Amino acid sequence: MPKVYRTHDYGHIPIQDIEDRNLCDFVQIANLTIRELCEKQNANLLICPPQLDAYKDNLADNCIFTIDEQNLQTGDLLGFIGKNESQLTIGTRFAKDSSEDYFLHYMLQKVFRINLLDLKHSTSGEKIFDFLVYMFPFYLKRALQQGLYKEYIHRDYNDANVRGTINIPQHIRHNIPFSGNVAYRVKEYAYDNNLTQLIRHTIEYIRSSNMASVLKIDADTEAYVSQICSATPSYRRGALSSVIVKNLKSIRHPYYTEYRALQKLCVSILQHKRLKYGIGDNRIYGLLFSGSWLWEEFLYKTVLNECGFLHPQNRSGKGGIYLFHKSNADIDFVMSRCKRYPDYFKENCILDAKYKHLDDNRIDRNDMHQIISYMHVEEAGIGGFIYPTSQDNVTVTKLGDLRGYGGSIYNIGVPIPKESGTFAMFVAAMKNVQQELKEKILALC
Known part of the structure; x- marks a missing residue:
């Protein structure tokens, strides 16, 4: 279990209150901008909003926190970040204590259009899972609005309608004596691929959680969930680990740009226990929200x-x-x-x-x-x-x-x-x- 330090936005922790081994980890994150952290391809660090350069106040150039001779000082970023066995949790300055933070939950629910009246997590650590799931319908709709993702994949067939390269070892194994079928491999454009399988696994995972209702928050979300399920007939629950491994590298399709953030979110949801308890291999991990972006979107969607x-x-x-x-x-x-x-x-x-x-x-x-x-x-x-x-x-x-x-x-x-x-x-x-x-x-x- 990591050593967790808690503070709030625009807050500070005296250096003397941080153990030396944890301070060593924090120093390697401090004074680095989000842009610099993302350029180092920290796959286990999820930032929201993902397109930081597109918003005001140069969000990509903000530091998560800074360290000087006296204090660890935070800015407007909210969430948690860690390295090895050291973790920093940043709540809003309006929280009575760091265990609930109703205001952060409320802003997230309004911005991502989730309507929940109860916080059902059993421990403060479960808030991480809550925050990830809040974002899923939002990013799912943004991605699917670009169309259902498809890519070229290799598939093996064994029938009489040969339309690809004959797979001689498979043919000998399955079709001797010859019965009219031919084993062959074909490269085809398919909706049932590694990325849509990842989204399907995420849907099934959320369905089995106490936040399954987020998959039915509106007609669009239900329709897109149904579309993903229909497009992934080869889904197998036992294939989860291999599907995650195949999605650790971000897609680079020039058209399906919105799927990059959804892919990263899905991996984070499926690996939320790793996020919650630390990675342990010298990589940076976490989930961070821009407080200024959340506040701006919250005001518009609720009042303005x-x-x-x-x-x-x-x-x-x-x-x-x-x-x-x-x-x-x-x-x-x-x-x-x-x-x-x-x-x-x-x-x-x-x-x-x-x-x-x-x-x-x-x-x-x-x-x-x-x-x-x-x-x-x-x-x-x-x-x-x-x-x-x-x-x-x-x-x-x-x-x-x-x-x-x-x-x-x-x-x-x-x-x-x-x-x-x-x-x-x-x-x-x-x-x-x-x-x-x-x-x-x-x-x-």
Whole structure:
């Protein structure tokens, strides 16, 4: 069992509280960016969202944690990471203790569109499995929207319809004396392959768990699950180990790009005990979520979508605003270099999600310059930062009125309920917060 150290986002652990052997492992991870860790092909390290370069704030260039002479300091990443027998668990700063972390569960369920009112894991370690399974329908739908994955595979046949290379050893073994059949091997484009088998094994594994309901969260998920099952008639439960081994190397198909993240997720789900108890062979392992990405997606899917805001997608190039008029500029320059993606905007309002501590109203100068630029280009009269807070009510604080073209900027604090009681009670309290936030944003914008 690994030695587990627990902290929260934007937290720290004094170096003196970490044993020397564990500190040695952590030093090899500290001060490295996610990009650097991923470039080293740490197959047992799962990062969400997987396309970090496509999102704001240079997520790929964030460090998981840093170490100086006094402290191990974390940033906005959540989850756990480890090496050998040393593991660091990072929860949200709003958790009463590290055993449950209702807020992280709630955000994950809303972002990945899972609706569970009970946390059924028996130990804190089982949360890892919960988090992996939350993501499965989300990534399954994204992958299957590109079509059912197929690839060339070699298959052996023994019949009279020869359409490939004759397999002489197999023919001698099975067809002497000659009975009319010929043993042969053919290369064919098939849906029943190593990757779809991996997805099928993951489906069957989840079905046997206490989170089987995630496979029926909506009609699309049920349809895609059924499609995978129909496409894998050669599925055998006993082939699990060999299927995992054949999927340890990530696919590199130029079209089926969404399957890479699904493949890695499936391997992680099927190997979750290895993730939970450590690898033990000097490799880095873990599961990490970007707190800022989760917070941004959570706000849109629970409140801001209903308030009429648009949520541009940098990765797909959808939405966004242009800095120049298309009519009087180099159109290639404008289209390729001058499109920006605010977190949320509508007619007269630009909002920016921040997972930082903003109770003191100290806004980073780059964040302030960015939202002022967006307001100027869109001629918006309202701009604001939305952040989570430990206060009791939704707060709307006016930071000031802009000179020049005018406009007002606000700080909007969203209270995160205390973890007093069951998860169902926390969910009910969060729904009240969401309703209050919706009313105040509609009144503001």
